Amino acid sequence: MDKTPKPLTLSEKLFLVRFRVDSTSHLAVNQEACKACADRACLTICPTEVYRWDGAASAVTVSYEGCLECGTCRIACAKGALTWRNPSGGFGVCYRFG
Amino acid sequence: MTERYDCIVVGAGPAGAAAAFTLAKAGLDVVVFERGEYPGAKNMFGGILYSTVLNRLMPGFWADAPVERHVVKRRYSFVSNDSEAAFDIRLDAFNRPPFNNSFTTLRARFDRWFAAKAEEAGALVVTGAVVDDLIIKDGAVAGVRVRMEGGEVFADVVIIAEGANSLLAEKAGLKPKPDSANMSLGVKEIISLPKGVIDDRFGLEDAEGAAVEFFGEALGPGVPGGGFIYTNQESLSVGIACPISALKEKGIKPNGLIDGFKRHPAVSRLIRGGATEEYLAHIIPEGGYNAMPELVTGGALLAGDCAGFVNPSLYKEGSNLAMASGVMAAETVMEAKSRGDFSKKTLEGYVKRLEESFVLKDLRRYKDAPDVLRSTTGLFKDYPEAVMEMLTRHFTISEESKADAHKELKRILKGRVSLLRLAGDVLRLRKFVR
Known part of the structure; x- marks a missing residue:
């Protein structure tokens, strides 16, 4: 029988993606709105888990470096708490296959 | 400038x-x-x-x-959590120029x-x-x-x-800003395999390609959307698509969703031994004509x-x-x-x-398709289970008389979905495929 290899973790998958990381984040969150937000869909809906909840700071952290620029968070956020701007020209995700 | x-x-x-x-x-x-x-x-x-x-x-x-390969084989696979019923087509006409204008890319x-x-x-x-x-x-x-x-x-x-x-x-x-019900998220992995393995596994040669679409419980019970595997020369495009509204409502992590899809036996058999080369995500405007x-x-x-x-x-x-x-x-x-x-x-x-042109003629023709998919909830749970149970029963060799076995089939169907609902869903689903 065939050996099932251990599935890749998300960080292992991200390691396979080529990024040219911009010096500043293209994603901005309104922390006040996030604090008051009941569902915080961004925390689960992002395919690369860019958004995490920092309980101690009561704030959403944004690891924009691993963003695939799909825009799902922007569509899912009902609070209008996310401001999206495209990364600088040539920066961000650079798919090798697509 | x-x-x-x-x-x-x-x-x-x-x-x-x-x-x-x-x-x-x-x-x-x-x-x-x-x-x-x-x-x-x-x-x-x-x-x-x-x-x-x-x-x-x-x-x-x-x-x-x-381009990678031209698509000569298409497989529409309907899956429950552990079983599969599929419809497979291979047309030789698609093996000649213009190759049915379908190329994996x-x-x-x-x-x-x-x-x-x-x-x-x-x-x-x-x-x-x-x-x-x-x-x-x-x-x-x-x-x-x-x-x-x-x-x-x-x-x-x-x-x-x-x-x-x-x-x-x-x-x-x-x-x-598009509504989350009209936008799907697609998540995909490029999984490399030697050309010979892909050819043998999918029954292909040279530049022939296959497209496999998965329906039913491909993304797990009750999760709307579907999955796919397309053959490139030396890799597979393996992915899923699901409405953003559904992901949000159910609190589903997209990476977990594609991992679950890859673990489904109908899928894992086709991708085994492969190595992920890239992980990708993109949104798809699926609201159709009414959301334009x-x-x-x-x-x-x-x-x-x-x-x-x-x-x-x-x-x-x-x-x-x-x-x-x-x-x-x-x-x-x-x-x-x-x-x-x-x-x-x-x-x-x-x-x-x-x-x-076909652009708006087709969008108008299928303008109800997004609503039909949204409202036919049984498609992603009740129906796959009922169909698999009936198929299992139908193909199980036993000493029960065929007449009794067929009565049992009807009982299974009725136990799962009302015939009225089934008839309604069948009628509505024609808008999606016809």
């Missing part, structure tokens, strides 16, 4: 490149601004390029273009090739150039603001082909995903519609130029062209 062109195209994907190619061929002065490091750097689709439009622009393009390679063709035709393609704003003069679009020193660029008309995450068009007020924004304004037209041109039925066509809309946008611009009139009224000719 204060410059002036006949036309500015935003985005070098299939829609933008098709528009630029057409305009440049006709001798117009056209510039394309692409925010990626190269065309295709930001782009992902399921993996099949439908190419009737491309074949019209460049007959026999496949000899030159970086990797976008980072293809989009770069297509944009280079537009360049050869005379278009200027500027990569690494982000367009942040439209310049409005006297109530009409007069140019764009590119994120660079002195980046105001002017043109008679702007074709906005920026893709599904349409920041520019929304910022300019040309369309609202206004397509023109004074001095600007929307094309491709930005305009919502994806057929949301069983025929998941996007790139072909994108190219068709790019060509028609270009033709409209040419007509406007000959009249010297770029008003909204003249540019409305674009909508008329689209209405007379």
